Amino acid sequence: MEKKELICVGCPLGCVVNVELEEGVIKNISGYSCKRGVTYAQKEITNPARIVTSTIKVEGGEKPLVSVKTKQNVPKNSIFQCMDDIRNVVARAPITAGDVLIENVAETGVEVVATKDVGIDVGTST
Amino acid sequence: MESYDVVIIGGGPAGLAAAVSAKEHGIDRVLILERDRELGGILNQCIHNGFGLQIFKEELTGPEYAKRFINRVKELELEYKLNTMVININEDKKITAVNREDGLFEIQSKSIILAMGCRERSRGALNIPGYRPAGIFSAGTAQRLVNMENYMPGKEVVILGSGDIGLIMARRMTLEGAKVKVVAELLPYSGGLKRNIVQCLNDYDIPLKLSHTVVDIHGKDRVTGVTIAKVDEKGKPILGTEEYYSCDTLLLSVGLIPENELSKELGVEINPVTNGPRVNESLETTVEGVFACGNVLHVHDLVDYVTLEAQNAGKNAAEYIARVKNNISNKAEGAEISIIAKNGIRYTVPEKININRMEDSVTIRFRVGDIYKNSYVSVFLDGDRISRKKRLIMVPSEMEEVKLEKAKLAAQGQLKTITIEVEKE
Numbered sequence: 001m002e003k004k005e006l007i008c009v010g011c012p013l014g015c016v017v018n019v020e021l022e023e024g025v026i027k028n029i030s031g032y033s034c035k036r037g038v039t040y041a042q043k044e045i046t047n048p049a050r051i052v053t054s055t056i057k058v059e060g061g062e063k064p065l066v067s068v069k070t071k072q073n074v075p076k077n078s079i080f081q082c083m084d085d086i087r088n089v090v091a092r093a094p095i096t097a098g099d100v101l102i103e104n105v106a107e108t109g110v111e112v113v114a115t116k117d118v119g120i121d122v123g124t125s126t
Numbered sequence: 127m128e129s130y131d132v133v134i135i136g137g138g139p140a141g142l143a144a145a146v147s148a149k150e151h152g153i154d155r156v157l158i159l160e161r162d163r164e165l166g167g168i169l170n171q172c173i174h175n176g177f178g179l180q181i182f183k184e185e186l187t188g189p190e191y192a193k194r195f196i197n198r199v200k201e202l203e204l205e206y207k208l209n210t211m212v213i214n215i216n217e218d219k220k221i222t223a224v225n226r227e228d229g230l231f232e233i234q235s236k237s238i239i240l241a242m243g244c245r246e247r248s249r250g251a252l253n254i255p256g257y258r259p260a261g262i263f264s265a266g267t268a269q270r271l272v273n274m275e276n277y278m279p280g281k282e283v284v285i286l287g288s289g290d291i292g293l294i295m296a297r298r299m300t301l302e303g304a305k306v307k308v309v310a311e312l313l314p315y316s317g318g319l320k321r322n323i324v325q326c327l328n329d330y331d332i333p334l335k336l337s338h339t340v341v342d343i344h345g346k347d348r349v350t351g352v353t354i355a356k357v358d359e360k361g362k363p364i365l366g367t368e369e370y371y372s373c374d375t376l377l378l379s380v381g382l383i384p385e386n387e388l389s390k391e392l393g394v395e396i397n398p399v400t401n402g403p404r405v406n407e408s409l410e411t412t413v414e415g416v417f418a419c420g421n422v423l424h425v426h427d428l429v430d431y432v433t434l435e436a437q438n439a440g441k442n443a444a445e446y447i448a449r450v451k452n453n454i455s456n457k458a459e460g461a462e463i464s465i466i467a468k469n470g471i472r473y474t475v476p477e478k479i480n481i482n483r484m485e486d487s488v489t490i491r492f493r494v495g496d497i498y499k500n501s502y503v504s505v506f507l508d509g510d511r512i513s514r515k516k517r518l519i520m521v522p523s524e525m526e527e528v529k530l531e532k533a534k535l536a537a538q539g540q541l542k543t544i545t546i547e548v549e550k551e
Contacts, residue, residue: 007328009321013499013519033518050325053174053187054301055273064276067173067189076329083301097193115173116189 001027006044010036017041049073052082053115056101061093061118068101071111081106093120131155131447132440133221133235135212135388138167139429140420140436141241142195147440148239149202153447157233158199158206159223165199165206166192167243169429171270174294176321180430191429215392217413236450237415237443240389240403241436244421246291247381256343259350265291265379272298280375284352285309286340288316288323289523290427292379297326299377306330307371310338310354312361315497317523319427339363340376349374382425392416399473400424406462406478407488408442409435414456417443424475424491427525431491458483463541470494470501470548472522479530479544487531490546494520498548503528506545507538514549 002021007014017037020028029041043049051073055065074082082105091101095118102112132148134141137160145158164170169177172188179185182194199206210225221233246264263271263279269291271277283304285292288311296306309327314337316323327334335354341363342353356367384402386394394411395404402423403411410417419439420432449456462478474492498520505513505528512534520526528546535541 007320007324009319009324011320011519014320014323050329051175051185052301055173055276057276063274065274067187067273069173069175069187079301079329097190115187116170116193 004045006041008032008037008040010034010040019045021045048076050076050079052079052086052105054083054086056086056112056114057090058095058118059090059092060121061091061095062121063118066091066095066101066118067115068112069115070105070108071113074106074108074110078106078108082108082112086112091118093118127220127232127234129155129234129236130157131235132157132237132239132443133219133233134158134239134241135215135221136160136167136241136243136420136422137162137165137206137208138241138243138420139169139192139195139432140243140422140439141167141239142192142199143433143436144239144241144417144419144440144443145204145206146195146198146202147437148444149204149440151441151444153444156204157235158204159210159212159221160206160208161211163209165196165208168266171266171273172294173273174298177429180428181433188429195433212388215388215416217393219415237417237446239436239439239443240386240394240411240416240418240422241420241439242385242388242422244382244384244425246378247383249378252378252380254340254343257346259343259345259348261345261349261375262343263375263377265289265295265377268295268375268377269298272302278302278304279377280304280349280373282307282373283375283377284340284354284371284373285377285379287311287379287381288318288334288336289379289381290318290322292377293318293322293326295377295379296332297330300330300332304375306332307373308333308335308354310335310340312339312357313337314359315521319523341368343376344370349376352376382421384422384425386422389418389422394418397473397477400475402475404478405476406480407476407484408446409439409476410442410446415443415446415450417446424473424493427523431525434489435491463535464543465490466543466545467492468545468547470496470498471503471546474546479535481532481535481541484530484532484535486533487529489527489529491525491527492546493525494522494548497521498550500551502549502551504547504549505530506547507535508542509545510538520548 004019053069099114169188169192177191212223214222344351351372355363403418417439419436460482
């Protein structure tokens with residue numbers, strides 16, 4: 001029997017939720033105060049996933065960076081591979097929020113999209 | 127001299143929502159003055175997601191949230207000036223500002239909405255001893271450098287303060303290849319959201335040391351390390367608990383201060399607890415026709431609530447202007463009733479209500495001074511309890527609210543004070 005301890009992020013209470021696993025299958029969940037704790041624990045144990053947000057370098061833009069996000073959640077254990085891909089890309093201005101800058105980040109099948117507009121550099125001093 | 131009906135000082139989330147709201151409520155001559163090179167304020171550097179759950183029922187990043195309001199400003203063809211620093215507002219609502227195109231200029235407005243936001247507490251406010259080497263940043267400055275200016279402040283990082291910006295930056299610096307060695311928090315609990323503790327620290331195995339603080343900063347030209355010690359219940363470092371951490375960067379996430387230099391010069395009264403203007407139910411300061419909203423009024427934890435508050439301020443400014451134009455007095459009949467914050471409640475915004483001027487209900491926002499579990503928020507009218515709402519948990523880092531209904535206040539007759547307090551079981 002494997003035991004895992006999670007902190008529920010559903011509200012400021014932050015219940016410590018204990019999960020008992022047998023060969024990767026959840027056998028028992030305890031310590032929660034409401035249903036949100038159960039849902040959270042199930043998701044965190046079976047498929048922990050996060051939205052990754054970062055920035056991508058911009059060429060010819062009015063700003064040096066454009067902020068980006070993964071369009072959907074990516075598996076938690078692929079976050080650093082996502083960051084490697086994100087770091088190796090350079091985007092060309094102009095960019096509009098929603099533009100796809102990486103099509104399949106870290107082989108997750110998830111797109112990385114711009115979250116901000118970046119216009120072309122017109123040589124202003126600001 | 128140009129003249130406007132409503133001038134909004136600051137083009138962040140509060141200023142944008144206030145401007146849009148004033149326009150939507152029938153005011154044409156609206157101007158936003160913004161000191162940065164773009165609209166959106168601090169949202170532009172908050173590239174993480176989690177914004178907008180209350181208002182849009184979806185999770186947006188900061189820039190995406192800002193864009194929704196910037197688009198609206200453009201659709202409505204609202205006027206705004208960027209790279210423009212307001213340097214004075216006088217009691218006649220004459221604004222003095224400066225930028226590169228217009229030089230030093232004055233604007234006359236009938237009404238003003240203060241939306242300047244807040245700034246970070248700095249090392250100087252903490253009295254941390256040691257040299258003054260390079261490598262000490264406020265967390266928000268580091269956030270701007272990393273997310274907007276393409277500059278990494280350092281490689282080995284210690285963070286003091288576990289407010290949300292500190293937690294977010296712990297993750298951000300880690301993702302960008304830095305090693306975040308520890309987050310130290312003076313208080314016995316974190317000032318950040320549970321979600322950020324889990325997803326910014328635990329996900330990356332970054333230790334959080336509660337009841338700890340930085341007692342020394344080492345290095346002469348550049349930070350070489352910091353000494354962290356445990357503190358007692360009074361916050362005093364305990365001798366013999368010192369630990370040395372080598373690092374090249376110290377980030378400070380130790381609180382935010384509403385930026386009220388302009389407000390003070392204008393002569394609006396400041397509440398010493400919030401460091402923001404004292405306002406009535408209309409979010410009007412003690413200077414008639416001058417309103418305040420967002421982090422300049424009191425520091426918020428969710429931008430959604432800033433937006434709601436600012437929309438309210440914009441609407442109230444519009445109504446004020448309508449009265450001015452129709453030669454109706456802006457002095458409401460009846461007395462202003464004080465709202466008293468008691469027993470665990472640190473402050474309320476607003477802190478005064480005029481029943482004749484209020485709408486059917488007014489949202490009172492407040493913060494508690496400690497962690498309260500299984501407690502009640504009670505409202506008293508001159509000693510009579512009119513409501514008692516159970517809260518499973520209240521923490522200082524999360525803003526709370528109660529709604530006051532006009533009908534109930536009016537039914538009380540010669541009402542003098544409204545008291546809001548925490549009651550235990």
